[in-house]
Amino acid sequence: MVKYILFDLDGTLTDPKVGITTSVQYALAQFGIQVEDPDSLACFIGPPLLDSFREECGFDEATAQAAVVKYRERFGTQGLYENQIYPGIPEMLDRFVQSGFTLGVATSKLETYAVQILEHFSLAPYFKVAVGSLPDNSRGRKRRLLPKPCTSWAPGQIKQSW
Numbered sequence: 605m606v607k608y609i610l611f612d613l614d615g616t617l618t619d620p621k622v623g624i625t626t627s628v629q630y631a632l633a634q635f636g637i638q639v640e641d642p643d644s645l646a647c648f649i650g651p652p653l654l655d656s657f658r659e660e661c662g663f664d665e666a667t668a669q670a671a672v673v674k675y676r677e678r679f680g681t682q683g684l685y686e687n688q689i690y691p692g693i694p695e696m697l698d699r700f701v702q703s704g705f706t707l708g709v710a711t712s713k714l715e716t717y718a719v720q721i722l723e724h725f726s727l728a729p730y731f732k733v734a735v736g737s738l739p740d741n742s743r744g745r746k747r748r749l750l751p752k753p754c755t756s757w758a759p760g761q762i763k764q765s766w
Contacts, residue, residue: 606706613711613718613736614649617693617727623679623686624649631674632661652712652737676714684717689725697730709734 614620625642632639639645648656653675657668700707707730711718715736722728 607704608706608708609700610708610710613709613713613721617690617709618721618725619688619690620649620686621646623683626686627675627679627683628656630678631657631671634674635667635671637661650712680717684721685724687721687725689727694727694730697727701730707731709736711736713737714739 611617614624622642625645625648628645628648629639629642647660651659653672654668657663657671658665661668661671663671697707709718709722709731711734713721713736715734715738718734718736719728722731722734728734
């Protein structure tokens, strides 16, 4: 029997606070909104960005989409590296893999960013798959990330998508 464990990325494997909040701060500044304390933007960690810009900032759909584009300008080059692995995570992942578990990541973060983060912080070898949202904001909700039915993953290089 194959045993699977799916992990979220942000707030589970890594602490993304600095990268996310400063990238949101950058995006909001492009709309004339100055946020002095990036910690006040921690509510953007976890939910899909489009939803957060609409709900937290009161942006309409077009403005929220433009804000996501601005966010990604900074996050894609700098913010994704402003991340920290929580203590003990590599050791825990190694124990799971050594115990026969197949590991995956499911995140509302852009799939390409998730893979880059896993690779940058040397976590990619533990995972057989990493799925996330796509640039068109599809699959932004975690319930849309899981396959129906869930299929087996082949060993080897980390997959993007099912």
